[in-house]
Amino acid sequence: MTATSTTFDPAVYGITPGAAGDIAATPPGGQHQTDIAVIGAGPVGLFSVFEAGMLKLKAHVIDALPHIGGQCSAMYPEKPIYDIPAWPKIEAQALIDQLAGQAAPFDPVWHLGQQVVSMARDTDTGDWLVGTDKATQIRAKAVLIGAGVGAFGPNRPPLTGIEDYEERSVFYRVARKEAFRGKRVVIAGGGDSALDWAIELADIAAAIMVIHRRPKFRGAPESVAKLHALAAQGKIELVVPYQLHGLEGDPAAGRLDVVTVADLDGNVRRLDADILLPFFGLSMNLGPILEWGLALDQHHITAEPTTMATSLPGVFAIGDIARYPHKLKLILSGFAEAASAVHAAREICRPGEVMHFEYSTTKGVPGA
Structure with a gap:
């Protein structure tokens, strides 16, 4: 079979070019409630929104940057990536646009330009209360930390x-x-x-x-x-x-x-x-994450590889910030971690509810 193109064409997938730049963030402040709070809007965090949506879980996404995409958008938007399955070559920003379009049918709520500064558990309900430096508070049944390398900047x-x-x-x-x-x-x-x-x-x-x-x-x-x-x-x-x-x-x-x-x-x-x-290279700073009581390994969060569970109940780590034996720091590994974490989080968000596993080819997505 001859490959006819290795260029990303968003229109083929019904995705508006530059979709990531069209995302409207929710105004800061206020009280919110959701199933999963995703900390970090890099590629792995974005894919976790899709995975959550496929399991009928709502997601709120928080990122300190004023836009989604993490390092892909902030540091190397035109850098080609060669190890994304089915794409021999795709630029980093095109990958973010594609992930944004993939997440869009599930209507995630975006809290951008805000840093998570506190995370405390409600001992009565078991929910997590996630607070930002812009006075936003999100009550979530589970938390996915996909913050990459934390706050970053060039050396x-x-x-x-x-x-x-x-x-x-x-x-x-x-x-x-x-x-x-x-x-x-x-x-x-x-x-x-x-x-x-x-x-x-x-x-x-x-x-x-x-x-x-x-x-x-x-x-x-x-x-x-x-x-x-x-x-x-x-x-x-x-x-x-x-x-x-x-x-x-x-x-x-x-x-x-x-x-x-x-x-x-x-x-x-x-x-x-x-x-x-x-x-x-980048200077890396986990910031307030260091104060949340998570088990750490050389400034990475220790995670159980089959579920990506951390030392805190209902809190999961995915992507570059997560560490476990034989960890591969690849975007494609992070995608698999996101799927495992969301499926594990579903047991917390919907306790006792029987799930009949279906493939996306069977279920489809909203509006498809």
């Missing part, structure tokens, strides 16, 4: 005056590849993000220079091979072993002219550049 390189260039010529994410067309781009880092964007921008940018402190890169072997192949073709320059040393340009205008780099002996090189993309 900033220690360069004097870098703040003057940020979001003008220094960027910690690639929101739109076309913005770098014809530019001289310096990419710093040796992990997957640095390699992926060097490869993606090689045919768009006027020049790509990759800085790393050692000749060996930490990315996926296939990506490393592609990087070296592009370097052999003259499409990428590997500046190794060097580290970022300084920035030159017009700070008042945010215009970058030169990135200086230095090797371990202190020898300095000047690289003519318009753009610097430093990819040194």
Whole structure:
């Protein structure tokens, strides 16, 4: 069989392009009641809304960001993802749009731009009372924590005056590849993000220079091979072993002219550049989650792998924030965890109610 397309086309699925951006958040404040409170609106949290809807459970979703999508939307909306089943290649934002459309028939309630700051159990009813920093309180029978890495932000390189260039010529994410067309781009880092964007921008940018402190890169072997192949073709320059040393340009205008780099002996090189993309990972902060009495393992929430149950009754952890033996930090693993957690949560939300398991092909979805 020949694949005719690897491009995501939302219209094929009846999903409005940019559906994630059309979501209207509920005004902050007030009292709410639901079956499941989902903390985190990344891809795994979004899929849990669909799973809940298929079991006739209502969901409220809370996220500190003003939009859904988590890291996929905030950090790399145009980054291609290759390990989503049935999609040889799909951009991160397209995946979020698809998940938003998949959840839409079940009318989730969105509480965006709000951080969950408290979670307490009503000892009389067993419900959980979830409170946000915007005075919103949600009473839920079960809670799914899909907060990814918690509050996150890029690790900033220690360069004097870098703040003057940020979001003008220094960027910690690639929101739109076309913005770098014809530019001289310096990419710093040796992990997957640095390699992926060097490869993606090689045919768009006027020049790509990759800085790393050692000749060996930490990315996926296939990506490393592609990087070296592009370097052999003259499409990428590997500046190794060097580290970022300084920035030159017009700070008042945010215009970058030169990135200086230095090797371990202190020898300095000047690289003519318009753009610097430093990819040194994310700083992660679980914030108030640390105070909720959950069993933790190295700032991750310990979960039972068959149900994703945590040490607190009625509270489940899914996605990157969850930890158990042989855990794989993949979106597709998170999807399976969401399904397991929602099915376990159903026993709490509908105690004693017999469920006859049906496949989605049999049940369909509302409006289909």
